Amino acid sequence: MSQPGSGFRAGLDSVLLGASVHPGTGTVLDLGAGVGTAALVALAHHPGLAATLVEADPALADLAAGNLEANGFSARGRVLRLDLTASGAVRAAAGLGTDRFAAVIANPPFFDPAAGTAPRAARAAARHMHPAALDLWVRTAAASAAPGGEVVFIHTPAALPALLAAFSARFGAIAVLPLAPREGSDASRILVRGVKGSRAPLRLLASRALHEPDGRAFRPEFEAVFRGAARLDW
Numbered sequence: 001m002s003q004p005g006s007g008f009r010a011g012l013d014s015v016l017l018g019a020s021v022h023p024g025t026g027t028v029l030d031l032g033a034g035v036g037t038a039a040l041v042a043l044a045h046h047p048g049l050a051a052t053l054v055e056a057d058p059a060l061a062d063l064a065a066g067n068l069e070a071n072g073f074s075a076r077g078r079v080l081r082l083d084l085t086a087s088g089a090v091r092a093a094a095g096l097g098t099d100r101f102a103a104v105i106a107n108p109p110f111f112d113p114a115a116g117t118a119p120r121a122a123r124a125a126a127r128h129m130h131p132a133a134l135d136l137w138v139r140t141a142a143a144s145a146a147p148g149g150e151v152v153f154i155h156t157p158a159a160l161p162a163l164l165a166a167f168s169a170r171f172g173a174i175a176v177l178p179l180a181p182r183e184g185s186d187a188s189r190i191l192v193r194g195v196k197g198s199r200a201p202l203r204l205l206a207s208r209a210l211h212e213p214d215g216r217a218f219r220p221e222f223e224a225v226f227r228g229a230a231r232l233d234w
Contacts, residue, residue, distance in 0.1 A: 012226065013189065016179070017105050017154045018042040019225045019232040020191060025049060029144050031084050031106040031137060032056075036064035036077075038105055043073045045231050051077040054084050054096060085136040088143060096144065104141040104151045108134060110159070134159060138166035145196045152193045163192050172198030177234045178207040185209075191234065205234060
């Protein structure tokens with residue numbers, strides 16, 4: 001997979017996100033797709049899936065299109081160069097319709113630009129976002145999802161209050177999956193899923209540990225996901 005020579009690098013978060021798409025899903029929208037990692041994972045797991053990738057950065061959008069072609073997914077994937085926080089009219093003009101996708105996935109930027117928390121300036125565009133903008137991402141996800149469609153975000157635990165507020169206003173059947181480095185440690189990531197049009201109550205799932213108690217090895221469940229041999233079932 002092609003990535004930029006410097007700046008933000010696709011990581012395990014994108015793999016977990018792409019592996020969260022349910023079997024039988026016909027269409028997926030990857031918001032803020034970067035070089036397309038999450039969408040590529042989903043396409044590899046589900047032969048009948050069609051993917052739309054939205055990315056504002058022209059260089060990353062070009063890399064995502066190249067990655068689709070290099071992996072044989074050009075017929076099942078397309079890239080829209082678009083600011084996903086734009087108005088509905090702008091999104092529609094760019095080809096992003098409403099009420100269309102069976103699944104919408106997103107790995108938003110984690111860092112508040114006011115806090116200066118991105119590790120390197122070169123990564124700022126991909127990793128910096130004001131917390132208030134998170135609601136705009138959820139708004140676009142909700143507008144794009146089909147009735148009964150699921151929306152899945154991966155983020156840090158610090159974003160959980162904002163995510164729950166944004167999801168609760170638009171979805172039901174919300175599920176939160178905390179992911180911790182090891183058993184007994186605090187979660188370092190959360191996956192949040194909601195279903196458009198559902199009225200089912202929120203579920204807080206048991207935390208899952210990524211690594212074995214000793215060493216750096218992943219637990220078998222996650223080793224299989226990162227090797228592409230299994231999807232993340234939750």
